[in-house]
Amino acid sequence: MTQALTHELDLPRLDRADAGPARLRAVGLSVGYGDHTVVKDLDLDLVDHAVTTVIGPNGCGKSTLLRALGRLLRPTDGHVLLDGKRIDKTPTKQVAARLALLPQSPTAPEGLVVRDLVARGRHPRQSWLRQWSADDERVVAETLAWTSMTELADRPIDQLSGGQRQRAWIAMALAQQTDLVLLDEPTTYLDLSHQIEVLDLVRTLNREHGRTVVMVLHDLNLAARYSDQMVAVRDGAIVAAGSPDEVITPELLREVFRLDARVIEDPVTGKPLVVPIGCVS
């Protein structure tokens, strides 16, 4: 935790007045499955070089939003813009060189070792002639080192603990060497210490390697602790967006989560901490 504290000192500047438009944006975005619209006419600019977390109750459309941002879902209306260009009009391999994404609970084939999984993150940078360049080799070795996976590099994924497994997958996304990384519930099914392990890694990505991270999390307190920006979503629309202090308020918790709660200062980080009282009837 001491490590987490020291990182509070070098928060990136989030005042965007001096910056250009965000690299990843949703403009009038609507997404749905069949006739059912999940995300409705949503506008969102993801702050560059920040960790942004999308929160909201189950079925609010936060995963759908993230999948649309990662061009896994085609918008029914509006656009996702990557560097000012429509993401669905950009060749998918070019997108993959700028934006990495990790789906919810991905599964690795039996027998695949960590090193080979991470090497597969190099796919967007390879062609059928250039399958294993010196660059590929160097980046995979560096990525393994950053994610403290070097020791485990020759172990099959199916023999790792949940936290190690998730770190291996994050390492794969990292080996893609993209400025933007999207993570869909990276802490699902992990116990608390493994959640912290994964989120510390996410913070390192952002603070030390300058990656813009957009993720979906369920745990509000962890989201508040690890995020620079939070986006609260209900019924496919954004209810609030801003710093954790701005977003995590008793009023918002009541409105978005139907939760009666007090918000106090986290004694360790100074970030907002949610103490639930009960459900709003």
Add this chain to the structure above:
Amino acid sequence: MTVLAEPQTAFVARHLTIRTRVASGRVPVRAVAVVLAGLLTLVVVFAWSIGTGDYVISIPDVLAVLAGNGDPAQEFVIEELRLPRAVVGLVVGASLGLSGALFQTFARNPLASPDMLGVTDGAAVGAVFVIVMGSSGGTLATGVNSLGVTSAALAGALLAAAGLYLLAWRRGIDGTRLVLVGVGLSAILTAAVSWMLSKAVIWDVPAALVWLSGSLVGRGWHEAMPAIWALVVLGPLALVLTATLRALQLGDDTARGLGVRLQLAQAGVLLVAVGLAAFAVSAAGPIDFVAFVVPQIALRLVGGSRPPLIASAVFGALLVLLADTVTRAVLPYELPVGVVTAILGAPYLLWLLIRTNRKVSA
């Protein structure tokens, strides 16, 4: 060009890395060793297969004939009878092994193979239709006969594969759904074959049954050429798809995140896999279990996370050629090669099902 063995802390170098100015790649050392050993065995079995039979020809004489300066009688036996049959065995085995490896990687399921998913059964429907209807007399028979058993089998296999793709497609192809639909399709087509056999004139049935058991008897250059061309064209395409397969293996969303054009990649893999199987089966009949068993054997020999393509082709060729030579030269009477591969493959299927079942219930 530089060839370097990756520095490793553990045991020995695991990969052979090859880099030139325009191309680079790496292969596991073990895969190279396994493939070389397989090829060496294949050469020996090939020479044995050509030399052995009712009329025995020594291996030096076999080599002399292949080099173009042998005894005319031996030349006839080898070039007209044994060589084409051995080549059909080789090509069919390699195609089936490769096809199975592609199917299994695509579906992320060791049960997926053209003989399990109805592609082979489609070929059987086509072939049996021609054999049974061809002798019925009348205008239909003339038309059917002009089509020929080989082309009918090919058409049947491709139609079954098209049906499989359409039935399994639902905004993309899901591996599990592909297997379930394929097993159902296979059952329907098998029933169609049984129905045709029950309606057939009795003297046509033996011919149909021989075709159905998969046999290299009497197979010559006429049957070999289409299968050879299919392997020459589709084999390299399969190798080009290797990188795509590696990404597809991680799941649809991850593959798309890595920049794979999912629908195109899936259709490409299936097309190559189906083409290889269809041409192989049309040349030699359904040689059971080769496409199903060989990729898994190759996977266990080479190691790794997916059936290796080249090793699957080599061991497929080896299995079919060996089974055919054994039934021709060692067994007291000649069995269709498909019967031999089925005898070897069925216990493996049972083992696989039991093992998978245990893992699920564990």
